[in-house]
Amino acid sequence: MSTQRGMNFVATAFQRTLLYLIVILIMLLYPLLEPPYLSGPRWLSVLMLPLLAYIILVLVQRYRRNALPPLEIGVGLFLLAFVPICLASLRGFAGEEAPRNYWTTVAACVLAAWLLNDLLSGAKYRSGWWGNIAKFAVPTIFSLTLLFLWEVLVRALAIPFVLLPPPTAIAQRLANSLPVLMADVNQTIFRSVLIGYALGCAAGFAAAIVADRFVFLRRGLLPIGNMVSALPIIGVAPIMVMWFGFDWQSKAAVVVIMTFFPMLVNTVAGLAASGHMERDLMRTYASGYWQTLVKLRLPAAMPFIFNALKINSTLALIGAIVAEFFGTPVVGMGFRISTEVGRMNVDMVWAEIAVAALAGSVFYGVIALVERAVTFWHPSIRGG
Amino acid sequence: MTDRLRDKIVPVTAILLGLVAAWYVFAYVMNAPFQRDLDRRAGETPGFSEFVVKTMTQPKPTLPAPHQVAVNFFENTFLRKVTSNRSLVYHAWVTLSSTLLGFAFGTVLGILIAVGIVHFAALDRSLMPWIIASQTVPILALAPMIIVVLAAIGITGLVPKALISTYLSFFPVAVGMVKGLRSPDIIHLDLMRTYNASKAETFWKLRLPASVPYLFASMKVAIAASLVGAIVGELPTGAVAGIGAKLLSGSYYSQTIDMFSALVAGSLVAVLLVTAVGIVGRIVERAMGGQSA
Numbered sequence: 001m002s003t004q005r006g007m008n009f010v011a012t013a014f015q016r017t018l019l020y021l022i023v024i025l026i027m028l029l030y031p032l033l034e035p036p037y038l039s040g041p042r043w044l045s046v047l048m049l050p051l052l053a054y055i056i057l058v059l060v061q062r063y064r065r066n067a068l069p070p071l072e073i074g075v076g077l078f079l080l081a082f083v084p085i086c087l088a089s090l091r092g093f094a095g096e097e098a099p100r101n102y103w104t105t106v107a108a109c110v111l112a113a114w115l116l117n118d119l120l121s122g123a124k125y126r127s128g129w130w131g132n133i134a135k136f137a138v139p140t141i142f143s144l145t146l147l148f149l150w151e152v153l154v155r156a157l158a159i160p161f162v163l164l165p166p167p168t169a170i171a172q173r174l175a176n177s178l179p180v181l182m183a184d185v186n187q188t189i190f191r192s193v194l195i196g197y198a199l200g201c202a203a204g205f206a207a208a209i210v211a212d213r214f215v216f217l218r219r220g221l222l223p224i225g226n227m228v229s230a231l232p233i234i235g236v237a238p239i240m241v242m243w244f245g246f247d248w249q250s251k252a253a254v255v256v257i258m259t260f261f262p263m264l265v266n267t268v269a270g271l272a273a274s275g276h277m278e279r280d281l282m283r284t285y286a287s288g289y290w291q292t293l294v295k296l297r298l299p300a301a302m303p304f305i306f307n308a309l310k311i312n313s314t315l316a317l318i319g320a321i322v323a324e325f326f327g328t329p330v331v332g333m334g335f336r337i338s339t340e341v342g343r344m345n346v347d348m349v350w351a352e353i354a355v356a357a358l359a360g361s362v363f364y365g366v367i368a369l370v371e372r373a374v375t376f377w378h379p380s381i382r383g384g
Numbered sequence: 385m386t387d388r389l390r391d392k393i394v395p396v397t398a399i400l401l402g403l404v405a406a407w408y409v410f411a412y413v414m415n416a417p418f419q420r421d422l423d424r425r426a427g428e429t430p431g432f433s434e435f436v437v438k439t440m441t442q443p444k445p446t447l448p449a450p451h452q453v454a455v456n457f458f459e460n461t462f463l464r465k466v467t468s469n470r471s472l473v474y475h476a477w478v479t480l481s482s483t484l485l486g487f488a489f490g491t492v493l494g495i496l497i498a499v500g501i502v503h504f505a506a507l508d509r510s511l512m513p514w515i516i517a518s519q520t521v522p523i524l525a526l527a528p529m530i531i532v533v534l535a536a537i538g539i540t541g542l543v544p545k546a547l548i549s550t551y552l553s554f555f556p557v558a559v560g561m562v563k564g565l566r567s568p569d570i571i572h573l574d575l576m577r578t579y580n581a582s583k584a585e586t587f588w589k590l591r592l593p594a595s596v597p598y599l600f601a602s603m604k605v606a607i608a609a610s611l612v613g614a615i616v617g618e619l620p621t622g623a624v625a626g627i628g629a630k631l632l633s634g635s636y637y638s639q640t641i642d643m644f645s646a647l648v649a650g651s652l653v654a655v656l657l658v659t660a661v662g663i664v665g666r667i668v669e670r671a672m673g674g675q676s677a
Contacts, residue, residue, distance in 0.1 A: 121510075138510050142511070162536055163537060217395070217399070219392060219396070220396050220397075220399030220400075221399060223396050229608075230604070230608040230658045231650070231651045232611055232627075232650045232651070234612055234616060235615060235627070235628075235646070236647065238643060239635075243414075325528070327635075337528060337529065338528050341528045341529050342532075344536075349529050
């Protein structure tokens, strides 16, 4: 642990110096209040004032030989001041490459975000109220930095729209075509994915209970199930489309096949997870097979079962979308993606992918929440 | 040996035989309606055994019987020239090459990410949620766009497909390596401290060797995922070459037997790849002085 902290200190000191250097560079090289590249609204320059105030504060404190004001405040103010300016000046470039001095500001913004993250994940913010905030703030800042970089790089380097549309364009497209996206989600998620997922997981679970009852079946099924999990099952998609037609039934069938085996293998492993002592205890209570199953072995198997449910949540989404590449009615996420790619409407494709990612994350998150509630006794959850 | 026979080989064989038998029954049930229709049009009234044989020998059955798939697979694998467009070996090779390239990229990327995560606390907190979220993105949905867009700027062939494989295979490697690099006990880390070992020395002499078993376990998962990526990556290119392309062209022309033998070929490649990784893992472990299990 102590080595970790020492390491961080070195890295932080390095970044701190770098940040100060860049701030000083900007101050020296460019008139601070009106950057020459700024073509957004003039009032944005006001945002520079907090940064100036902070720098003055630092200088005054230094002069009076007092402790420095917290670095986090300064870095946060820096971001507040410079990020909007960077974004606002993007409009002025209008498809041409940005002037070179623009990049110093961008670099300073990214570095400040990095430094802020580094400070927030330091020892100071490990526990308590601040710790909770930092736990969410660090990934959020990282994500926002990525989005910021994406937007700035795409616009300022004038990257062709087809190659990579900026996030704002995707968001705009998403907001403008909500009805279409909703119809696609309804077709793909609420029909193909959810129905197939429920059927596949239930079937895998039932098969595991049967396999657990008969040793011979378990010994035969387990190696096969393990092998099947390595196979490219997604390949059955065209066959299912031929059998069950173009509508959601064929996609649900693909999802059933893809989710069956992970559930089977994990549940069988989970049913073997309860210890001999506990099973012997159940025997001394004179409990029968079903009582032992419901009261001891299934609860003990829950972490394994939820593991399978989580794996299956992503598999189900993939299966349904890819199956739509092989033929669908004119609605659905996979259909939309493949047709809009053909028409080079990449912003629509990205909007669809954003929706899919959101749906996938929500799906996963719901399962994780239920898992926390059901397996509250498990060390990985008790430990926080 | 007799234990192994009783505990593994006999049950597995029995279940497999059961599956094949079930397959035959299904083939009969699913092909029967179409065959009945054919017979009625032709005005024939075959006996039961003749009818069963007919359902198993259709040129484009709904569900081909196992022996039809086996014959087709054998013909397309061993009887054709390897360079021929109809040879499964050729298609498997095309898929295999992009699988391996993507797998190599993915493994390197995964290891680098894991090293970063283990050594920088800030990266751990900010990158880990993104890595997990990245897997909820159905990347296979992105596949057509990656291929088409890269083709638009002149990058075609192996690399776009390999990129999809990379995306699918880096995740298991990264997660497994993080676990592996953190697996040394506190006692061992403390011992390194008493030797006054530097961070780099601790990494090369303790953390990396400790992570090797984790690496190979996750590489098995990664190479299977990589193959799936390569197969799906072949779909939007318009069925040129590869197992995915074979599946797509089969679905265009309702060549069910071709589709099934392509599936068999894909599964065979998967099993071979996973086994190969397992064998390499065992060799490396033995060379490092581990006991064979």
